Amino acid sequence: MILRKKFIAGNWKMNKTPADAEVLVAEIAAAIGRQTEVDVLVCPPFTALERVGRKLEGSNLKLGAQNMHFEVNGAFTGEISAPMLRDLFVTHVILGHSERRALFGETDGFINQKVLTALKNQLRPILCLGESPAEREAGSTLKVVQTQLEAGLEGVGKEQLPSVIIAYEPVWAIGTGKVATSDQAQEVHAYIRGLLTKTFGETMAQKVRILYGGSMKPSNAAELLNQKDIDGGLIGGASLESRSFVELVQAAAEAK
Secondary structure (H helix, E strand, O other): OOOOEEEEEEOOOOOOOOOHHHHHHHHHHHOEEEEEEEEEEOOHHHHHHHHHHHHOOOOOEEEOOOOOOOOOOOOOOOOHHHHHHHHHOOOOOOOOOHHHHHHHHHOOHHHHHHHHHHHHOEEEEEEEEEHOOOHHHOOOOOOHHHHHHHOOOOOOOHHHHHEEEEEEEEHEEEEEOOOOOOHHHHHHHOOOOHHHHHHHHHHOOOOOEEEOOOOOOOHHHHHHHOOOOOEEEEHHHHHHOOOHHHHHHHHHHOOO
16 A cells, blocks of 8 residues: 655635735745645745745745646636746646636636646646535535546546645534534545546546545544545635644644
């Protein structure tokens, strides 16, 4: 069995001015910037990427973006391209987040184009999957996850797979304070790894880190992170305050 390094990513969403972002990341870096047990990523708004990136110099923290367009340039008002992110030393990009799907109408095919572009430009995509409350109530969680995973990874080569991170985010648990039980989350994570195994083989599937993205916080992190197929968290609200985010990284470091 391949030992996967735990991964904690903070998705700040549309929060923090550049000045606020500098303060937050400085606090995080001071507390955990030198540790190497857990991969730690912060994803500030586009406007704060450059200043946060500078604050990360000399630390082991990684810089991520919350979205990008699949074209590298052109008449796409308000969009950001992969080369633009690379120029700011961004290493990861969140793609297909449920808010992008629900609020901005992003389709599986559109997200897939972004995944392929990210990989082509040496960015590691964090591909988000997850069911809505209605889909969970209808018992179609696994079907929805399978459709989103297979469509999102269409055209991804076997050798590229380890560069992809998957984030399972049950939509009903995002920003609601609700959280899937550790058993519920593990069931879906194991299902995702099983799908990856069928398509890419056991060895490659075991290299992929699958994050949980539904209201993980210090009070529930240990139980979730100790599940066999939960390799970390995509953190929303708890990433906006340094103490809670640092506690999540510490929980990941202690997970078995």
